[in-house]
Amino acid sequence: MRKLLASAALIISMASAASAETIAVSMARFDDNFGTVIRNAMVAYAKSINGVTIQVEDAQGDVAKQLDQIKNFAANKVDAIIVQPQDTSATQAMTDAAAAAGVPLVYLNREPINIDTLPANQALVASNERDSGTLETKEVCRLFKKAGKTEASVYVIMGELSNQAAVQRTQDILDVIGGPDCGVKINIIDRQTSNWQREQAQNLMTNWLSTGTPFDGVIANNDESAIGAIQGIRASGADVKPYLIAGIDASQDGMQAMQAGDLDVTVFQDAAGQGKGAVDAALALAHGKKVDRRVFVPFQLVTPDNIGDYLKKN
Structure with a gap:
């Protein structure tokens, strides 16, 4: 330092x-x-x-x-x-x-x-992207554990696959949930890219919801994708509150979503x-x-x- x-x-x-x-x-x-x-x-x-x-x-x-x-x-x-x-x-x-x-x-x-x-x-x-997804996912583990869950199922929304940040943030997620400190067994149902875009993330969420597969949360590589997931859940007529939604960036829109009680976790990137x-x-x-x-x-x-x-x- x-x-x-x-x-x-x-x-x-x-x-x-x-x-x-x-x-x-x-x-x-x-x-x-x-x-x-x-x-x-x-x-x-x-x-x-x-x-x-x-x-x-x-x-x-x-x-x-x-x-x-x-x-x-x-x-x-x-x-x-x-x-x-x-x-x-x-x-x-x-x-x-x-x-x-x-x-x-x-x-x-x-x-x-x-x-x-x-x-x-x-x-x-x-x-340092090795910190971003790690901070995000450790907090996801903590919140699931706090809610009394020993096992949870999530969707992962990735950024652009050609982008080092997206690759590393996704690897962070895998490392944390596969490591000894999570305390909750987290299963990834599916992971897809939204190319960092809110609209694409909403479309992903709509498609996932259409399968009827039960899930507990969404871990997104950025706030825009997390917000897209929130919008997809809401557009389906479902309540966002039962789902744990996590993002990265602490954007102004992300902060608004957190204040509204929709976004549970984000990571400030200055x-x-x-x-x-x-x-x-x-x-x-x-x-x-x-x-x-x-x-x-x-x-x-x-x-x-x-x-x-x-x-x-x-």
Whole structure:
């Protein structure tokens, strides 16, 4: 933790000294709620730093389009690039394009597949996904146990299967329920991807409900998917309250669902903190300063008991 704080202090000091620099940003999708919070935080923070210009482009969920954006940024010799990768398994080409042009690159929010071989002027600013699904699922276990259950059946809604965060969050779920500390036997009836999207998650839930299979809860890779499950249950005419619904992100919509008593568990992922951290890292690298390969902003468990601490954070 001391090392992380020292690194953050260095990055902030370099950002404050920045002058006449351009940071180019490629976001996976502008229509993603969580990504919008990150984007707005980056733009506002960069504007608060004298002499820093930020330009942000939308990859619209298109891997090829995003790579073209990175290549164009590099060709235009911007001072640094920030990318929230659409497909974390397709990041080597982005790394190569930036490296060939000598332009620093910061991966944001989503860990690239080539993280361990990044050049010295590239880094990741995100949260440690090994904590996200772990915090979520441990709380699910605790709540089932508190309710007196020794066995429970759940559906799992995954994010985009090409995304490292979705893969890791799902693995977290499997590790916790298969480990010795859960205290409840949790059976996964089915797991499907909603591609992080609320509407797709609602459709999944509708299809699952149509089978008539009894279940006790839904563990989702993000709040949007959890909300989609809630909407699917409600649209069927059923009461959401008997089901344990869990998500990740602590988005504003997720917080509203928790206040309404529909969402039982979420995990705060500091979107604004990641956005600001990415700008700091980009400026530090642009000044030739060393930045840790991974700069992690911690996840934090959010429940109805402590929701007041998080209502305005995302």
